[in-house]
Amino acid sequence: MEKRAQGMSLQQRKDDLPEILRRFEQENMQKVAAEKYRCHFHLMAPVGWLNDPNGLSYFGDRYHVFFQYSPFAVNGGMKLWGHYTSKDLVQYKYEGAPFLPDETYDKDGVFSGSAIVWKDKMYLFYTGNVEEEGDHDYIHSGRGANVIRVISEDGEHFSAKQCILTNADYPAECTNQVRDPKLFQMTDGTFRMVLGAWLQDDKGAVLLYSSTDLEHFTFEQLYTTEKAFGYMWECPDIFALDGHRILAVCPQGVPSEAEQYQNIYQSGYFIETEETRTVDASFKGIKENRNVNPSFIEWDMGFDFYAPQTFETPAGRRILIGWAGVPDAEYSSNPTNEGWQHSLTVPRELRYHNAKIYQLPIRELGQLRKKEILPEKESYVLDNGCGELIFDGIAASSSAAICVQIGTGCSLSYEKGLVTLQFTDDSGAGRGKRVARCEAVHKIQILMDVSILEIYINDGEIVMTSRIFFPEKDATVRFLGQAEMIQAWQL
Numbered sequence: 001m002e003k004r005a006q007g008m009s010l011q012q013r014k015d016d017l018p019e020i021l022r023r024f025e026q027e028n029m030q031k032v033a034a035e036k037y038r039c040h041f042h043l044m045a046p047v048g049w050l051n052d053p054n055g056l057s058y059f060g061d062r063y064h065v066f067f068q069y070s071p072f073a074v075n076g077g078m079k080l081w082g083h084y085t086s087k088d089l090v091q092y093k094y095e096g097a098p099f100l101p102d103e104t105y106d107k108d109g110v111f112s113g114s115a116i117v118w119k120d121k122m123y124l125f126y127t128g129n130v131e132e133e134g135d136h137d138y139i140h141s142g143r144g145a146n147v148i149r150v151i152s153e154d155g156e157h158f159s160a161k162q163c164i165l166t167n168a169d170y171p172a173e174c175t176n177q178v179r180d181p182k183l184f185q186m187t188d189g190t191f192r193m194v195l196g197a198w199l200q201d202d203k204g205a206v207l208l209y210s211s212t213d214l215e216h217f218t219f220e221q222l223y224t225t226e227k228a229f230g231y232m233w234e235c236p237d238i239f240a241l242d243g244h245r246i247l248a249v250c251p252q253g254v255p256s257e258a259e260q261y262q263n264i265y266q267s268g269y270f271i272e273t274e275e276t277r278t279v280d281a282s283f284k285g286i287k288e289n290r291n292v293n294p295s296f297i298e299w300d301m302g303f304d305f306y307a308p309q310t311f312e313t314p315a316g317r318r319i320l321i322g323w324a325g326v327p328d329a330e331y332s333s334n335p336t337n338e339g340w341q342h343s344l345t346v347p348r349e350l351r352y353h354n355a356k357i358y359q360l361p362i363r364e365l366g367q368l369r370k371k372e373i374l375p376e377k378e379s380y381v382l383d384n385g386c387g388e389l390i391f392d393g394i395a396a397s398s399s400a401a402i403c404v405q406i407g408t409g410c411s412l413s414y415e416k417g418l419v420t421l422q423f424t425d426d427s428g429a430g431r432g433k434r435v436a437r438c439e440a441v442h443k444i445q446i447l448m449d450v451s452i453l454e455i456y457i458n459d460g461e462i463v464m465t466s467r468i469f470f471p472e473k474d475a476t477v478r479f480l481g482q483a484e485m486i487q488a489w490q491l
Helices: 002-006 010-015 017-033 363-368
Strands: 048-059 062-070 080-086 092-099 110-118 121-131 143-152 162-165 174-185 191-199 204-211 218-223 232-241 244-252 268-271 296-298 306-312 318-323 348-353 356-361 379-382 386-396 402-406 410-415 418-423 433-437 441-449 452-457 462-467 475-480 483-490
Touching: 002 017, 010 017, 017 092, 048 080, 048 121, 048 306, 048 318, 062 092, 062 110, 110 306, 121 174, 143 174, 174 204, 174 232, 204 244, 232 306, 232 348, 244 306, 356 441, 356 452, 379 386, 379 483, 386 475, 402 441, 410 441, 418 462, 433 462, 441 475, 475 483
Parallel strands: 048 110, 110 174, 204 232
Antiparallel strands: 048 062, 062 080, 080 092, 110 121, 121 143, 143 162, 174 191, 191 204, 191 232, 204 218, 232 244, 244 268, 268 296, 306 318, 318 348, 348 356, 379 475, 386 441, 386 483, 402 410, 402 475, 410 418, 418 433, 441 452, 452 462
16 A cells, blocks of 8 residues: 555545545554553554654644654655544544645655745645755755645644745755754744754754744754754754753764664754853844754653654643654664554653753543552552552662662663663563763653653653563563652552
8 A cells, every 4th residue: 555655646646546545544543552562641643654753833712742653664655644632641533644745846745834824824845855866976966855834723624734834945064854843932923933954964953934924934054963962953942941942853863872872863952051141132132143052852761753743831830742763773673563563752841950851640640540559469450551659769879779670571770879770571572771970869750651661750850761572461660679659549
């Protein structure tokens, strides 16, 4: 089916592909839904492959979560956008795939992007990928990276696509690798858009554009680091959090270190210093200072996290959702790859504390707690590998060790200032060890959802996300150490 879709003319994709996709989903969803590693409360594609979350927004009394979607190829293929809606960020409804690669300016993929609400309309922006025929490396030549705009008045029906920016609108120092538009609005009502870029000198960067009407954009500024920090910065985001301006990026090509940058590609953020300015400033007078604060903080220290995007709720909370996966990792092909692949993380609320961002699962997820789990011989059995555990008041410092055993081959331990998540059997599907430095551990919260593990340490000071694949149906968790309170719930 993937080859058939790829071989269609653009007109055939417009005319026939929506119905072909609908039938394919209908015919395969039931089989995929019954697969043993399918998650219960994490968003997945109905069939096939999922990666980046896109278009996160609140519009029309609903939350909207779009996602990169390859329905016909479980290891990634033709890129579309899928669409979920939710009233509460707990229960979701699949709304179909609204954006297909069916125009000359997006024929080789509907790549990542974002949404913004203005004047009772939802504006969606994404990168339309075009790959020219011929002898190209698709870095310095052969690739079109177009910013595409779509408008919706109800969150269900979408306007015709409009090409807003092309390669000619980017600075000359950029390669053909420019993508992932993220929009935000200033307090004066004007708009800013950031794009991730790969520069000719192999430095990652973020491009900043301004607009007054969400149609015409003017280049304002290029952000980078003085020394190269990766060659490409994907999925940029700029937002304000408790008076601090945050620039988030996903740098590719950062060398791994013992306790940092352990995945093939990274996800994290820079915090702008007081010497620059806050997000509510007008961005005037900054073209002379293009270098960002070189201190980079990773969002997640686990095996499976990439391409996060944030948005603001009507109540003013800043929420992050990421892809529970990493491209090009040696363990990217999971045991689920016969019908589906990958999921998103749960929504996480962000707060600024101790010069970094803390992340916690949104409080609405408490609705999922079905019953409290009582210990059996000091162990907690999670039916169907689905549950939540909280270990609070832990006596763990640089001189005190603890360990949480998850199944027979996964462990979370703390000793000598290091948190270690480690797999020693096939439940890791190729994953080995990840570490994070921490002065002390006083609280651990674990969310388990069949084949995904999200760990929040010290109320989100450190987060570790990983896929996990138990051969058995249930999961047994055991805590080795001292804690004032242990709570466990079936989810």
